[in-house]
Amino acid sequence: MRVLIVDDSALVRQTLSEILSADPEIEVMATAGDPFIAAERMEEEVPDVITLDIEMPRMDGLAFLQKIMSQHPIPVVICSSLAESGAETALKALEYGAVEIVAKPRVGCAQFLRESSTTICGVVKSAASVRPNKLRAAHVVEPKLTADAILAPATRAMLETTEKVIVVGASTGGTEALRTFLEVLPEDTPGIVIVQHMPEMFTRTFANRLDTLCRISVKEAETNDTVLRGRALIAPGNHHLLLKRSGARYYVEIKDGPLVSRHRPSVDVLFRSAARYAGRNAVGVIMTGMGDDGARGLLEMRENGAITIAQDEATSIVFGMPNEAIKRGAAQEVLPLGSIASAVLARVRAAR
Numbered sequence: 574m575r576v577l578i579v580d581d582s583a584l585v586r587q588t589l590s591e592i593l594s595a596d597p598e599i600e601v602m603a604t605a606g607d608p609f610i611a612a613e614r615m616e617e618e619v620p621d622v623i624t625l626d627i628e629m630p631r632m633d634g635l636a637f638l639q640k641i642m643s644q645h646p647i648p649v650v651i652c653s654s655l656a657e658s659g660a661e662t663a664l665k666a667l668e669y670g671a672v673e674i675v676a677k678p679r680v681g682c683a684q685f686l687r688e689s690s691t692t693i694c695g696v697v698k699s700a701a702s703v704r705p706n707k708l709r710a711a712h713v714v715e716p717k718l719t720a721d722a723i724l725a726p727a728t729r730a731m732l733e734t735t736e737k738v739i740v741v742g743a744s745t746g747g748t749e750a751l752r753t754f755l756e757v758l759p760e761d762t763p764g765i766v767i768v769q770h771m772p773e774m775f776t777r778t779f780a781n782r783l784d785t786l787c788r789i790s791v792k793e794a795e796t797n798d799t800v801l802r803g804r805a806l807i808a809p810g811n812h813h814l815l816l817k818r819s820g821a822r823y824y825v826e827i828k829d830g831p832l833v834s835r836h837r838p839s840v841d842v843l844f845r846s847a848a849r850y851a852g853r854n855a856v857g858v859i860m861t862g863m864g865d866d867g868a869r870g871l872l873e874m875r876e877n878g879a880i881t882i883a884q885d886e887a888t889s890i891v892f893g894m895p896n897e898a899i900k901r902g903a904a905q906e907v908l909p910l911g912s913i914a915s916a917v918l919a920r921v922r923a924a925r
Contacts, residue, residue, distance in 0.1 A: 744862025844870025
């Protein structure tokens with residue numbers, strides 16, 4: 574696979590070239606010190622993957638990423654120190670269509686890259702299999718201010734334990750898939766709990782951004798957060814997220830622990846907890862992502878009476894996770910991304 578390296582640091586360009594060229598499956602077709610030089614290289618030959626810095630002269634990496642994804646989408650791996658210190662910037666890159674983020678330090682970058690060579694080559698090779706979509710226009714919604722801003726509505730204790738709960742797992746491509754899913758849900762949607770594979774520093778900013786785009790509220794989960802109608806809780810990076818129940822109340826628990834299915838947070842951990850504590854009251858959705866995290870857990874959910882849905886291949890950036898779930902017989906339905914929200918709501922209404 575042919576890789577174009579775009580970085581204003583000659584040392585980084587040289588180090589990345591050495592690392593990637595050492596892998597027999599990767600060819601560094603060119604390097605560029607800024608996006609204008611990169612564009613000239615791309616006129617001569619189109620790469621399979623681009624590694625892209627964010628802070629660069631003449632045009633920053635985000636602006637270049639927008640141009641790529643709005644015209645001729647190519648898998649892009651962001652390799653930037655801003656990914657370490659500027660979660661907002663890194664999330665913008667994911668929103669614009671970047672496949673993965675590699676956070677490089679400002680000091681000792683070359684040494685870090687060499688020590689991470691196996692990971693970097695793996696990320697680039699995985700990115701080559703991604704089919705990126707064209708960048709779409711931003712979705713705008715009215716502010717969510719209601720009378721609740723002054724006076725909270727009256728509530729009553731839930732007397733039954735039949736309240737539905739939706740659990741969702743996603744990885745590569747999931748940031749935009751989740752946005753598509755969540756932004757069309759109405760305010761009275763059953764409570765949602767989400768695991769999105771994402772580094773620790775990004776999840777709160779990601780949740781805050783979704784909160785501005787959706788009619789439901791979205792927040793980074795904290796231990797003992799209650800799962801409420803009209804709210805989605807997103808697992809904090811580097812921590813597992815479990816669904817629990819106390820009487821009629823669903824709540825979440827944040828836990829440390831080993832990697833599960835090579836991830837922390839793990840979709841399998843969330844789905845297993847949903848199978849155990851929610852059973853037939855749960856709806857499980859597995860979305861785009863590499864690997865097989867979530868496939869076993871979704872099968873456990875189905876075996877415990879839950880409704881289970883997988884995203885289809887045509888709309889998945891990477892079909893790994895949904896495909897593994899489908900092959901195991903874990904998914905009752907396989908649906909395009911744009912149909913999942915309405916299907917979930919329909920299944921919830923029918924179950925009632």
